[in-house]
Amino acid sequence: MTQAAWNTTQPAEPAKEQLPATNCSGTTPEAFDVIYRQHFTAIAGYLYRRTGNQDLAEDIAADTFLAAWKALPRYQSTGVPIRSWLLRIATNKANAVARRDRIRRRVFGRIPVRQQTDKADDVLDWLYPALARLRPQHQSVVSLVHLEGLSIEQVARVLNLPEGTVKSRLHRARAILKHELTCQGENL
Amino acid sequence: MKRTAPTITNKQLDELLAQAHQRQWAGPDNSPEINHYLKGLTMKSQPNRLLSHSALILLGIGAIGGGSLAAAVTHTIMSRSAVLITQDGTEYNVELLETPDGASGTFVTNDGSTFDIDIVDQEVTVDVNSPQGGTSTVILDNGMTPSISTDPGQTASFKIDQSNDEKPSESDE
Numbered sequence: 001m002t003q004a005a006w007n008t009t010q011p012a013e014p015a016k017e018q019l020p021a022t023n024c025s026g027t028t029p030e031a032f033d034v035i036y037r038q039h040f041t042a043i044a045g046y047l048y049r050r051t052g053n054q055d056l057a058e059d060i061a062a063d064t065f066l067a068a069w070k071a072l073p074r075y076q077s078t079g080v081p082i083r084s085w086l087l088r089i090a091t092n093k094a095n096a097v098a099r100r101d102r103i104r105r106r107v108f109g110r111i112p113v114r115q116q117t118d119k120a121d122d123v124l125d126w127l128y129p130a131l132a133r134l135r136p137q138h139q140s141v142v143s144l145v146h147l148e149g150l151s152i153e154q155v156a157r158v159l160n161l162p163e164g165t166v167k168s169r170l171h172r173a174r175a176i177l178k179h180e181l182t183c184q185g186e187n188l
Numbered sequence: 189m190k191r192t193a194p195t196i197t198n199k200q201l202d203e204l205l206a207q208a209h210q211r212q213w214a215g216p217d218n219s220p221e222i223n224h225y226l227k228g229l230t231m232k233s234q235p236n237r238l239l240s241h242s243a244l245i246l247l248g249i250g251a252i253g254g255g256s257l258a259a260a261v262t263h264t265i266m267s268r269s270a271v272l273i274t275q276d277g278t279e280y281n282v283e284l285l286e287t288p289d290g291a292s293g294t295f296v297t298n299d300g301s302t303f304d305i306d307i308v309d310q311e312v313t314v315d316v317n318s319p320q321g322g323t324s325t326v327i328l329d330n331g332m333t334p335s336i337s338t339d340p341g342q343t344a345s346f347k348i349d350q351s352n353d354e355k356p357s358e359s360d361e
Contacts, residue, residue, distance in 0.1 A: 029226050029229035032226065033226050036218070036222060036226070037217075037218065040217060040218055040219065040222075041213055041217045044213050044215055045212065045213030048211060048213050048215070049208055049209065049211050052208070052211075054213075054214070054215050057213075057215070058215055058216070058219065061219060062219040062221045062222055065219065065222050066221075066222065066225065069225075069226075069229075123204060123207055124204075124207060124208055124211070126204070127204045127205070127207075127208055128208075142205070146202075146205035146206075146208070146209060147205065147208050147209050147211075148209075149209060174198070174201060177201060178195065178196045178197075178198075178201055181196045181201070181204075182195050182196050185196070
């Protein structure tokens with residue numbers, strides 16, 4: 001198989017890579033395969049830490065890379081590091097799932113949030129239901145800052161938002177999360 | 189009387205989040221769905237390389253191991269089924285069967301065209317015997333290189349004749 005030249009020294013936040021030679025659809029599948037294999041684990045890991053559910057994370061990661069393949073021709077003009085760009089797509093996909101879950105809960109009442117069955121972990125089983133009750137945009141900033149360890153500046157780049165907006169959302173999200181955790185404690 | 193839980197502090201929240209931050213991805217490092225999708229795209233990107241226009245197929249299995257070719261073939265035959273995917277995305281079921289010399293066989297396409305195959309060494313990029321599946325390369329006599337891919341649980345088949353001295357019985361060229 002012809003492997004397109006691609007920067008294989010993968011830093012956490014690489015500079016914008018030069019895309020390899022493209023075919024009529026924008027980019028060769030071989031080139032995208034390199035991107036996919038370099039970043040799949042990182043993206044799946046992010047989604048796992050955000051959702052707490054490995055199967056769900058795997059599904060969303062697959063959706064992320066399918067969407068990335070389709071959007072890759074447009075990536076060349078965004079000027080965003082590839083990892084940030086993939087995190088943005090993954091975040092949007094995770095937000096869509098979170099939004100559906102919230103609608104389901106609104107329609108069917110206060111049903112339990114998506115079951116976290118990966119491992120018995122009381123503490124995290126306490127955190128994830130509360131996290132899932134946040135608005136998707138709040139889940140995003142909490143996940144990217146606290147679960148991924150990104151700086152405010154990096155999160156702003158991923159979400160394409162001003163840093164001030166990220167800070168205010170994070171402050172608000174933490175307050176709501178504390179409230180949700182406290183309510184959960186009362187209901188135990 | 190309603191029990192009131194103490195409000196969680198910032199420190200407690202940070203501790204909880206730090207624990208979640210420690211969670212490591214223990215799942216697969218790729219997605220079968222994406223692999224399959226990309227494989228199809230790769231084949232479609234080379235539509236001029238159609239299996240139906242070739243007469244002789246050389247099946248490369250060089251990555252199977254350093255032992256004798258016959259032994260490697262036998263191992264492959266006994267352990268794996270496969271799908272042959274041409275570069276236009278067409279998939280053919282193939283089943284690897286044991287053969288005395290392990291060196292040739294017949295491949296029949298959907299349109300009934302029959303091709304002889306030879307097994308050659310050092311022509312493969314991925315071990316088709318991998319328990320996780322893998323990809324092998326079929327080298328056609330005109331230089332085309334469709335691939336044979338195996339995934340866990342696949343039930344494809346590739347039939348090899350007992351003779352290795354047959355010539356292509358027909359060609360659609």
